[in-house]
Structures are given as C-alpha cells and as structure tokens.
Amino acid sequence: MFGGFVSAxxxxxxxxxxxxxxxxxxxxxxxxxxxxxxxxxxxxxxQLATFIASFAIRxxxxxxxxxxxxxxxxxxxxxxxxxxxxxxxIRAGGAGIPAFYTKTGVGTPVADGKEVRELDxxxxxxxxxxxxxxxxxxxxxADTFGNLTYRxxxxxxxxxxxxxxxxxxxEVDEIVEVGTLDPELIVTPGVYVDRIxxxxxxxxxxxx
Amino acid sequence: xxxxxxxxxxxxxxxxxxxxxxxxxxxxxLPTLVANFLPARVRVVLQAENGILGYGAVKDADxxxxxxxxxxxxxxxxxxxxxxxxxxxxxxxRGGHIDVAVLGGLxxxxxxxxxxxxxxxxxxxxxxxxxDLATGARRLIVAMEHRxxxxxxxxxxxxxxxxxxxxCVKLIVTDLAVIEVTTDGLALREVAPGVSVAExxxxxxxxxxxDAVREMHL
Numbered sequence: 001m002f003g004g005f006v007s008a009x010x011x012x013x014x015x016x017x018x019x020x021x022x023x024x025x026x027x028x029x030x031x032x033x034x035x036x037x038x039x040x041x042x043x044x045x046x047q048l049a050t051f052i053a054s055f056a057i058r059x060x061x062x063x064x065x066x067x068x069x070x071x072x073x074x075x076x077x078x079x080x081x082x083x084x085x086x087x088x089x090i091r092a093g094g095a096g097i098p099a100f101y102t103k104t105g106v107g108t109p110v111a112d113g114k115e116v117r118e119l120d121x122x123x124x125x126x127x128x129x130x131x132x133x134x135x136x137x138x139x140x141x142a143d144t145f146g147n148l149t150y151r152x153x154x155x156x157x158x159x160x161x162x163x164x165x166x167x168x169x170x171e172v173d174e175i176v177e178v179g180t181l182d183p184e185l186i187v188t189p190g191v192y193v194d195r196i197x198x199x200x201x202x203x204x205x206x207x208x
Numbered sequence: 209x210x211x212x213x214x215x216x217x218x219x220x221x222x223x224x225x226x227x228x229x230x231x232x233x234x235x236x237x238l239p240t241l242v243a244n245f246l247p248a249r250v251r252v253v254l255q256a257e258n259g260i261l262g263y264g265a266v267k268d269a270d271x272x273x274x275x276x277x278x279x280x281x282x283x284x285x286x287x288x289x290x291x292x293x294x295x296x297x298x299x300x301x302r303g304g305h306i307d308v309a310v311l312g313g314l315x316x317x318x319x320x321x322x323x324x325x326x327x328x329x330x331x332x333x334x335x336x337x338x339x340d341l342a343t344g345a346r347r348l349i350v351a352m353e354h355r356x357x358x359x360x361x362x363x364x365x366x367x368x369x370x371x372x373x374x375x376c377v378k379l380i381v382t383d384l385a386v387i388e389v390t391t392d393g394l395a396l397r398e399v400a401p402g403v404s405v406a407e408x409x410x411x412x413x414x415x416x417x418x419d420a421v422r423e424m425h426l
Contacts, residue, residue, distance in 0.1 A: 005258040005294070006280040007273035031294070057332030071332060080333060083257065084298030084340030091295040104302060104343045107321075107374035110335070152274035152291060153259045159293030187293075204273050 001090070001130075001161040002030040002039060003137035009154030012038045012202035013171050014136040018047075025049045029090070029130060031083060031157050032056070034067030038204070043067045048076050052130070054083035082110060085127050087160055093129035094163025094192075101126055135165035139188065142172040143179070146193030147186045155187060162192045171199040210407045212354060212383025213400050217426055220245040222310055222351050222381050224425075226252050230307040233257060233341055236279040238351050239310040253288075255306060257337040259297050262289030278337065301337065302344040309345035311338055313352040313380075315367040318414035320377040320389035322350060323369035335372075342373035354382035354411055361413035363387065363394070384408050386424065393417065398424040 004010030015038045024047045032055035033039045042048050043066040056078055057068050070076040081089070082104045092100055101124035105111050115126040137158045139148040148170060150158065162168050175198050213221070219241035226232060226242075232252045234240050243265070246252060255261050256277040263277055264284035277283045292300075300306065315323040322342050326333030342348055355361055363380065380387040385408045386398035396416045399408055405418050 005278075006276065008258060008276050009274060055334040055336050057334060068332065078332070080335055082335050082339035083294070083337040084302050084344075087294040087298050088302075102302065104339045104373075106343075108339065108371045110339065150291070152272065152285075153256070153276060154274040155291060155293040156259050157294050160295045201273075205271070 001132040001135040001157075001165050002028060003135065003156065003158030003161050005031050005153065005156040006035065006037065007204040008152060009138045009150065009156050009158050010038060010204060011136045011138040011171050012204060013199040014138075014169060014197070015039060015041065018042065018136065019045055023047060028052070029132060031086065034065035036063070036065065038202075040066045043070055043076065046070070046075070050077040050079070052079045052081060052086070054081055054086050056080055085110070086130075087157065089127055089130040090157065090160040090164045093131040094160060097129060099126050099128045130164065132161075132165040133167065135161040135168045137161055137168065137170045139170050139172050141174045141176060141181060142170060142193070142196040143176050143181050143190070145178050146170075146190030146196060147181055148172070148188035148190075148193065149181060149185060150187055159188060162188045167194045168192055169195045169197065171197045173201060174198065210384065210403055210411065212403060214383075216241060216245075218351050218381055218383055220426060221386065221424060222349055223247065225349060225379065226250055226308060228252070231255055231261070231305065233301065233306050233309045233345065235309070235311040235338065235341070236336070237312045239312055240277075240279055240281075242310055242351070255297075255300065256283070257294075257297050257301060257341070259292050259294060260285070260289060261292070261300075262286045298337070298340055301340050304344060304346060306341070306345045308347045308349060309341040310349045310351055311341060313350040313362065315362050315364055315369050316350055316352075316377050316380055317367045318365050318393050320375045321367050322348070322372045322377050323367040324372050326370050328369060338372050342376040347378050348376050349379045349381060350377050351381050354384040354408075361411055364413040365415075384411060387416065396421050398422055400424050401426065
C-alpha cells in the first residue's frame with residue numbers, strides 16, 4: 001500500500017527507496033498511479049505485477065505513463081476500484097471487517113462477478129476488505145511511539161492504510177519525543193505504526 | 209452545426225443552480241470552473257474528496273503540495289474548513305451528506321444513467337470518486353458538451369459506454385440546453401441564446417418533451 005493523493009501526503013522518499021531495492025512481482029495499492037506520479041518509477045523498473053487503484057490512466061489520453069504502456073502490453077494487471085470503495089475496503093481491512101455492502105458500482109462493470117444483495121428495496125454490491133504486507137506512508141510529525149499528525153490534505157489514504165498493513169513504515173518531516181505531541185491532535189495512534197523515518201519532503205508539483 | 213455556449217458559460221449556468229449553504233462537490237475539468245461563477249450572495253461549502261471541506265479559490269502564490277483539491281490544484285483554505293482522511297471523506301459522500309455534485313459526462317441516458325469514466329475504444333480509464341459521487345450526492349448535475357467532437361449526440365436513449373451509475377442524473381447543462389431528468393423521461397427546460405428548440409431536439413439522441421421551454425438567462 002502507498003499513501004498519498006497526487007502531490008499531497010505522498011511518501012516519495014520511501015517509494016524511491018523501494019525502487020532501489022529492485023524487488024519485483026509486487027501487488028500495489030494506491031489511489032493513483034500513472035498520472036505522472038512517483039510510483040511510475042516502479043513501472044520503469046518493472047517491479048509491479050498488479051495494481052489496485054482508482055485513477056490509473058488519463059481518460060483524456062495525452063501523455064502516456066510507463067504504467068499505461070505496460071498495461072497496454074499486458075505486462076501489469078490493473079484492478080480499477082471506485083475511490084470510496086477503495087478507501088472503505090482498506091478501512092474494513094484494518095478494522096477486521098471482511099466485507100461490506102455498498103451502492104457504489106451497482107449496474108456498472110465494477111459489479112462483474114460480485115454478489116448483489118437487496119436490502120430495504122435497494123441493490124448493493126458486496127465488496128471485500130483489502131490488507132497488505134507493507135504500507136509506505138507519509139505523515140508530518142511522529143513521536144517515538146509512532147503517534148502521527150498530518151499536514152493539510154495529506155491524511156487521505158495514509159490514515160486508513162496505517163491500520164491495514166502488517167508492517168507500517170512512515171516517512172515524516174519530524175520525529176519528537178513521546179509526550180511532545182498533544183494527545184488531542186494525534187490522528188493515527190502509535191499502535192498502528194512499526195517504523196518511522198525522518199526525511200526531507202521531496203517537492204512534487206502536479207502537472208494537470 | 210449549431211454553435212453553443214463556451215465552457216465558461218456552461219459553468220455560469222450550473223452555478224445558478226446552487227443555493228446558499230449547500231455542500232457541493234465539483235468534479236475535475238469543466239465542473240471545477242463553476243467555483244468561479246458563484247453569485248456573490250451565494251456561499252456554498254466546497255468539498256474536495258481528497259479530504260477538505262471548505263476550500264476556496266485556486267491560488268498561484270505560496271504553493272503547498274499538501275493543500276490541493278482533487279484535481280491536484282493548490283487551493284485556499286477558508287475559515288471553518290476541516291481536513292480528513294479518504295475513508296471519512298467517502299463516508300460523507302456515500303452517506304448522503306453532500307447536497308450537490310457536479311460531474312462531467314461522456315453520455316447520459318433518457319432515464320438519467322451516467323457514463324463518464326471510460327471511452328471503450330481507448331481502454332483503461334479512471335473512476336476516481338465519480339461512482340461514489342453519482343450514487344451518494346443528493347442531487348447530481350452533469351455539465352458537458354451536447355455533442356461529441358465528431359458531432360454525435362451525448363444524450364441517448366441508452367448509454368453505449370460503461371456506466372458510472374444508474375438513474376443518478378437530475379439535471380444536464382450543456383452548451384445548447386438545460387434538460388431535466390424526470391420520471392417520464394427528459395424534459396427540455398431551456399435553450400441557449402440563438403439556439404432553437406428544433407435544433408436541440410435534432411442534436412439529442414433521446415426523446416425530449418418541449419412544453420415549457422425558455423431561453424437561458426445568462
């Protein structure tokens with residue numbers, strides 16, 4: 001799992017570090033890939049076998065990403081998931097909920113092969129939880145127990161992903177001693193976090 | 209071919225649909241422009257599905273990569289705003305807490321089905337938050353060009369592209385017309401200045417009722 005939403009809360013340092021290891025055959029989960037984001041370096045090095053995302057290929061055409069090239073050649077598989085369903089599948093995975101029902105996707109290709117259940121006269125799709133071996137995330141501050149705070153819209157997928165992976169690695173702008181962060185303002189409790197790495201934020205400028 | 213409104217004028221017409229105090233999500237592309245045309249007396253609360261309630265104008269100075277809307281544009285944060293995670297954001301959307309969503313469209317059907325995430329010939333596609341917004345917002349307005357670049361109607365008896373959601377669109381605002389989706393099908397409500405009812409009917413691939421049509425007020 002990779003946190004971040006385009007430029008906000010993206011763990012760029014950790015993605016680069018993963019690229020350097022050269023491990024391959026990975027299944028990746030993120031909101032977006034192939035829109036000019038840092039994750040595309042994992043495609044340049046052919047490290048991804050499958051990707052689960054809500055944004056993957058620009059509907060308007062234009063500049064092609066490495067992900068798009070590999071996808072069109074059948075060299076990487078894609079599971080396209082509605083963004084809310086993706087967030088909820090991850091939240092469910094972290095909360096021990098194996099599946100849930102949602103209206104999103106009924107009557108669309110997203111429903112293919114899924115159970116449809118009628119509840120109170122409405123049709124709903126059953127969606128299953130997502131978990132991962134690792135989550136690579138970005139937060140603002142961490143204390144040495146792993147409590148996290150975020151900046152701006154940097155929470156996005158980082159918050160649910162922190163709960164849904166066996167090993168959670170977080171790059172942060174600053175590491176402080178336990179007791180420094182106001183407990184009222186902690187967003188991710190430290191129980192979820194396994195490793196913290198202090199890194200200088202890599203500037204990301206989003207190109208439309 | 210009939211010439212219609214610019215994208216800016218489509219956005220202006222959509223902005224007239226919004227009411228003071230509503231919580232509104234604007235999709236990527238044409239819908240984003242709606243924020244520029246809100247009447248001064250109308251204050252809406254803009255939700256960005258990446259985790260902001262209460263953002264303002266797109267800003268050029270003091271770029272902050274963590275403070276962006278869902279289209280990746282840096283935005284102002286207004287007094288009373290809040291930040292939250294994606295699961296919280298979509299609980300807000302899917303739980304029916306968004307009054308109005310404005311989305312772009314590729315096709316809309318006579319019963320209000322929307323297709324806007326995949327051109328089959330191109331493949332791949334991107335769903336983003338569109339399916340959740342189309343399903344969860346209390347009112348869905350689609351803002352789009354009336355015809356494809358090749359001149360074919362985008363409003364059809366049935367969508368031929370894969371759907372975003374069924375029976376979700378309440379109002380369609382195009383460069384030629386304003387069309388309401390009713391339980392009895394599509395009702396032409398307004399035509400763009402200089403465009404006739406007959407021209408709109410000819411450029412639409414689904415039946416339109418035309419008994420109460422007026423010219424768009426811009």
